[in-house]
Amino acid sequence: MSAERQSEHEDVDDRLTEAIATAVEASLSYELDDEARQVLRDTAKRHQQLARKLRETPLTNADEPDFVFVPFRAEG
């Protein structure tokens, strides 16, 4: 990966990470201390990297998620 592309990824990662961490903090009924806030951001950043790795696997529209929804109907 070129240095420029790497830099673009990191920039997006940082903005997304901050947005995600802010969203999580907003959902909590309590405040995090500085250490916890950093752990949250570090984890969120790893999730960005994880998501990018998953996007490297090509999928077609026909590749369905591996669960099957079956409409329910009671017996009788």
Place this chain on the structure above:
Amino acid sequence: MTTSVYNRTIGELGAMLRSGETTPTELTRMYMERLDTVAREYNAVVTITEERALREAATAEAELAAGQDRGPLHGIPWGAKDLLAVEGYPTTWGAEPFRNQSFDTDATVVRHLRDAGAVLVAKLSMVELAGGMGYRQPNASLTGPGITPWAADTSPSWSGGSSSGSGSAVAAGTVGFAIGSETWGSIVTPAAFCGITGLRPTYGRVSRHGAMALSWTLDKLGPMCRSAEDCALVLAAIAGHDPDDPTSSRRDFVWPTAHRSRGFRFGVLSDATLGVQPEVRANFEASLAVLEEMGTVDIVKLPDLPYNETATAILQGELAASFEEFMTSGDVRQLTAPEDRVNGLAALALPAHVYIRAMRIRGLICRAMDELMENVDALVIPTLPTVASPIDQAFDRYFDRSNRSPLGAAANVAGLPGIAVPNGFGERGLPTSLSFVGRAWDEATLLAIGRAYQERTHWHTRFPLE
């Protein structure tokens, strides 16, 4: 040398009961006393289910005396990982906030074992919330760090998790067998570190009704025992469709099968011993020599797919749903391990499309693994790259997680069965372990492999305590 009653297999204990050498009540009392003394030294016990145990033992005694034989588990003392609901007793999930939680009904697995005549003697300790919050060191349970009974005096080491108490209790001879669970490693890891045999069944083979849900599409319940044969006997009792668990399969599990000890086809992963400790490598290579007596051994390579990332995304997405309120309310701050109080929070904002993408890739992984295994009965690998880590060390200080084979992730994402059997000893006198991963629904072949391996080796007859 006569094997201590505490280290005997289910078959051996059953023979003692039927010959009159002991009775279910006597055996139960002996095991409960050992649980209350020995097992507590390894932080393996949450609750001894004394009243229920004595009642079940008395029933088993009367039934056996009257000629009503429910099968090989009749009268055998067993322990339940403390994420299984048992009526009348706390079910703590290993977590301080749930210390007093109880349910008014038995989990389906517990009910099956009661119907098989087994005697529940204890709820066994576990890593809090089955490790889903991302623990990084052994002290991650309301009962303290799980300790393997091996070399505990000279080099106290982690039992493995999250089925920590199940592993230690079986190894220490304080239960005849145990039921553990695995989302990603939680049966095979303690089986390895405690030197016992653990079976992770195919996803859907055993009902999860009444078990704490961490990750609905990854969680499996399975037996942890002193031998592969014992695992087969237990699986036969607990497998089967359950209307209360719509993911449970109607496929039959048949045991015993015709005795098969050779003619197996093994696929050894090409990077199986990358980064493993020297003794782990040496014991693995010695194991391969045994496998060559049992069949053919070929080198295979995992297809290039994002196994770890897929497993992580699925686990994170599902645990965020399982424990959303637990985290947002702040109850998560009561967990024992400091990292468990914060590590899971980011999962609350994992985008749905990331989870669903992982579930789409999951389908590719399932088909790729099945294709890989078309010409083999089992993939073979060291269960873990190291022996158990010291009890006072964070895991990352002892082993580099990047050395861990992606087969664990691949197998759990694909819902494939696996069995871990002891295969020697390594650093600090601690056990090493060998894993076989089978095709979906082929536990019978895996168990036959485990049994055949154990007929040729005797690591499973070595015990840390008499």
